[in-house]
Structure formats: structure tokens, C-alpha cells
Amino acid sequence: MYPPRVTLYEVGPRDGLQNEAAQLPVDDKVRLIEKLAAAGLSRIEIGSFVRPDWIPQLADTDKLASRLPPGPRYAALVPNRTGLDRAIAAGLREVAVFMSSSETHNQKNTNKSIAESLGHFAQIVPAAKKQGRFVRAYLSTVWGCPYEGKVDPMRALEISRELKKIGCDELSLGDTIGVGNPLQTRTILELFLKHLDPGYLALHLHDTNGTALANCLVGLEMGITIFDTSIGGMGGCPYAPGAAGNLATEDLASMLDDMEIATGVDLEKLFEAGELAQRLIGHKLTGRRLQAALGRRHPGEARAEAST
């Protein structure tokens, strides 16, 4: 009833760093990505080709792209034709376009209406395909919008079908603010899977409320096999309102390993990557398994067992 194999799409170097105050030098990003690749992650999103002043943390994506270790397929966000050209020049095999399923979030995040975003993608996605690039599309706020509240899944589905028609190879559905619950996830996926293949969909679930793994489980039950995660949970502090709260790669990888679902990831090496991420970022990351693993390596805080 669960798929035998799952792909983890690592967003730490992009979605994670984008939401951290720390600005890592390229050298540190390379070190982190080397660790992620060594842990067996096969897809890694390294940054964003937006205007450098928009997201200073990711302003060095061109430089970073020239120093990536072989192995994984690397991706970056491209907001427009200029970004796409930079991604292609940088030699990335995958690019990602992004938009939201709620008008207000799309406007604030991309400065476009939903119709404008779709019109825009109809230009750049075929251009990316012509260059042999794999094109991922992000559709944000499907589970809820910080400005509009609930989002109509029918509207999100319409946009999704349009994105497929335009030529996107994969669609990552985002619970951008981590408000999703398992019943809602089931409802959304039941609707989407009437019209789209499960292999076409990825889930990008934030863990603000601690429900990301439960939502992933529903996805697994319904045949989803691609999940976006961030090393250490980088990019989100669940204890701050409005925080991104990325699902930690080790938390999902470990649960899948426990469930005998293959990911190709070496957990011990993943914890090493998480430990490095925490050191580079300079504050405790939120991943539970990472903190437990660090506790095992640095004992002394050990406590008594509970009795029931």
C-alpha cells in the first residue's frame, strides 16, 4: 500500500537558505552540497536566478553552479527569461518555475497575476524544453494562503492542468505555510489524481505545525513518490509565527527507512550534512532526528526512560 521507492528533492540550499538570516559564502554552500550529494540525494535545488538584490542569500547561484560535485541532478528557480538564460549558461539540467494558487500570494511573491504567470511560463517553459532542460513547476499555497486563507482546490487543479499543458515535466504542490491536515491532503490529492498522474506530482510540505509527516503519509498512501525536504529543517523555525518550517530531510528519510521504503539515502551521511548545515547556519535546526543524532554523538544530556 506504500510505494517501494521514493525520491527526496532537497530544497535546503534554496528554500532553506532563502529563509535563514545567515548569508553563506559560496565555499560553504559547496561544502554543504558536497555532503548532500555524498549522502545520496539525487536531486538538489541550489538556488534561484532571481535579481540578486531580491534574495541576497542566493545572489551567487551562477558561481555556485560552476562548482557542483557530480552525481545529483541540480535545479534552480528561474523567474523569467533572463533567469532561464543564466541557468542554461550555468549548465543546470533542471529549472523550476514558480507561482501560487492564490492571487494575493502570487502577486506579492512574483509581482504578477496568476494569468500573467501562466502567460509568462508559456514562453519560457518551451524555451527551457528546447534546451533539453527538465522543468519543474511549483504551485504554492495549495493548502492555504497567508493572505486569503482557504484556497479552492478546483482552482489549484485548473492551474496545474494549465502548467502541464504548457510543458512542465513535474509539479510540486506546496503547503507553503504548513497549515495542511491529512484530511485536506487526501481531498486535494483525490481531486488531482483524477486528472494527473501520481508520478507527475511532488509534495512540498512545510512542518510549521508538525503535521508534515502525517501529510506525507497520506501522499504515500495515494502513490506520491517525490517529496521536497530541507536538510535539518533549514529555513524554518516552527516556534516563530509565519515561519517557513521546512520538513527536515532526515525526518522524512528516517521515517521512510523505518517503513522499508527505499530512498537511496545514507542516513548517517545525511546526519553529517545536517550537522554541517547547523554549524554553518549558526543556530539549532528543527529536525528531530538530527537533534537526536547529535545527542547520541554528544551525550551528557541523556535522561531516564518513561514508564508507559
Add this chain to the structure above:
Amino acid sequence: MYPPRVTLYEVGPRDGLQNEAAQLPVDDKVRLIEKLAAAGLSRIEIGSFVRPDWIPQLADTDKLASRLPPGPRYAALVPNRTGLDRAIAAGLREVAVFMSSSETHNQKNTNKSIAESLGHFAQIVPAAKKQGRFVRAYLSTVWGCPYEGKVDPMRALEISRELKKIGCDELSLGDTIGVGNPLQTRTILELFLKHLDPGYLALHLHDTNGTALANCLVGLEMGITIFDTSIGGMGGCPYAPGAAGNLATEDLASMLDDMEIATGVDLEKLFEAGELAQRLIGHKLTGRRLQAALGRRHPGEARAEAST
């Protein structure tokens, strides 16, 4: 596919406090329990009638029992006949016996072999029933034992059927160290539900690895309607090895509320109880929703939204 209604069995004043360093005075426990009752929790475990020197945090359970607000059904652990007599004298309507499904944990936790525990319960459970008490049984380490590792679900089932035969009214299956995964939960429940009614079973899932909600979800899918939780996640720091890591009452209550599953609990009042618990314990509790709620009440740490 999910049950319409779920009962939360609050273990904070017992399992929570038992695993916290702080020793609360009776007055503080009364205040906390008043808040829990006001939030609509219908079952609350207040302490343990073990020898006072065993668990100093719970040494005042007799005193506490005389000062409980009306409404909820209150319970306490009883390890033996003396404990049962104390519980009955204190007027508690429910008592709980406890044992483990692994020999080593049972020996360390109760000083008895599994056979001795069962023999012992065969004496005290009928005595409790004769006094009109509702008898809950805890079976610990079903998902894994800190000393023995994996536990054979068939062995756990045998013990469970014995506990039913002895006259226990309810059985709470414990993932004592929080190592359970959803596949395992499904396997265990599929086996148990061949022989026991879903209404007879409660799940006592610790959240050490952040998987408790995903495991609860499997329980819900399989018709389980009683879940043990601890206010604020009291009793477990997920960042310490071997920590209890109780599932936070607000985390499950909120997810159920989002899923339109009734619990009878007022979430805002529950957060008030959690806020009090945190103040009394004196350190940040682990519940994610509690911390988010406290963040909303005390903004200033607010951060930007993520973009995908």
C-alpha cells in the same frame, strides 16, 4: 474513513510530570488540572500511587485527588493492592495498571517478570472492578524496547488478550520510546484488531522522532478513537536521547480539529493550559502548536513567508 469523534486521554499531570525535573507543589497541579478540565478534556491521569520515594514528583497524588475540579474522569496508576486501596480511598473513578511487553523493561520498571505482573493483576483488577472502578491497562514498549530492541507483536497480543481476560476495561498500547513508524503501527493494529475491538484500544505514542501524529493517523484510519497525550508535550524533550517525548495534547487536538474530528476540546483554552504548564515547568515545552500560539500572543519574532 476517519472516526467522527475522538477522546483525548490527558497524561500530562502523570506521565508528563514524572519525566520532568521540576517538582510542582499540589497547588500548582490543581491549577493546571483546572485549566485542563476547563479546556474540555474528559479524562485526565493525575498521578501514581507508587511508593512516594519512587517518583517524588508524584508523591502527593492522595492530596491532589481530594482537590480535583468536577467534570473529567480522573485516573491514577496503581502498581499493587496498597496503591489500589489508596486510589479507592481517594475517590478516583478510574485506575490504571501498567506493564511492558518486553521482559527487561517490565523487570526494570515494575520489578516483576511479565508472568508475575499478569498474576498480580489477576488479583487487583477484579478487586478494582468490584469497587466499580474503570480499569485501564498500559502495555508499554509495543513498538520497541530500549533494552531489547524489537518486540514481537504476537507476544504483545498474547499479553493484551490476557489483560482483557483478567477484566481490564481498556488497553493503552505504548510506543514508550517513540520509535514507531506508520507501517509498523499498521502491522501491529491489523494484528490486534483481529482479536480485539477498536473501542477497547488506546494509543500512547511518544513523539521523540516527530512521527507520533503520522502514527496517530494510521490509528484513526483503523478506527482507534482514544489517544494519550500530554499538555504542551510535557515530559519529553525531543532533543535529548532517550527522552520520553510525549505527544503534545494541542498538536493532536489541533490536527483533529483541522480534520473535522470532534474532541470536545476548546483549543484556545487548551493553549492557556499549555502556557501555564510551560510557566510551571520552567522551560520551553515541545508542542509545536503551543509555541506557535505563544508566538501569536507575543509577536516580535515574526518572520517573512517562504515563497514556495
